[in-house]
Structures are given as C-alpha cells and as structure tokens.
Amino acid sequence: MRRLYTEETKLKIIEQIIILNDDSVFEQIENLLDASIHRPTAAKLTKQDLVKRAQQANLDITNKDVKTQESAEKLSNSW
Numbered sequence: 001m002r003r004l005y006t007e008e009t010k011l012k013i014i015e016q017i018i019i020l021n022d023d024s025v026f027e028q029i030e031n032l033l034d035a036s037i038h039r040p041t042a043a044k045l046t047k048q049d050l051v052k053r054a055q056q057a058n059l060d061i062t063n064k065d066v067k068t069q070e071s072a073e074k075l076s077n078s079w
Contacts, residue, residue: 020026045053060066067075 017029
C-alpha cells in the first residue's frame with residue numbers, strides 16, 4: 001500500500017536535507033527527484049509562431065471573442 005506523506009513528514013525530510021553534507025547523497029536525491037517528477041518539456045516558440053498568436057489575438061479582439069477578467073478568474077479557480 002502506498003503511503004501518503006503528511007506535511008509533517010515532508011518538513012522532516014526537508015530538515016534532514018538542509019543539514020546533509022554529502023554530495024553523493026545530494027546527487028542521488030536529485031536523480032531520484034528528476035526521475036520521479038514528470039515535468040512537461042517546454043516547447044520553444046519560433047518568431048513565426050509568436051506572430052501567428054499575436055495575429056489571432058488581434059482577430060479575437062476585433063471579433064469580440066474575448067473573456068472578461070471575472071470569467072477568467074472563475075475558470076482558473078476551477079483548476
């Protein structure tokens with residue numbers, strides 16, 4: 001059964017890392033974290049991509065296809 005770590009356990013681990021002075025252990029921790037945390041790779045945008053996005057944004061504004069600040073905040077609160 002997988003254990004769910006409490007905030008207290010996480011803080012204890014952080015405290016132990018703070019007092020740690022072993023570079024090889026730091027490297028192991030870093031490698032473990034890198035392997036465990038799946039971060040999406042950032043896509044690089046070209047100048048052409050940015051221009052297309054700006055043109056689309058201008059078109060959306062012209063067509064009044066925009067959202068209010070309030071509706072954007074409501075949407076982001078649901079994430």
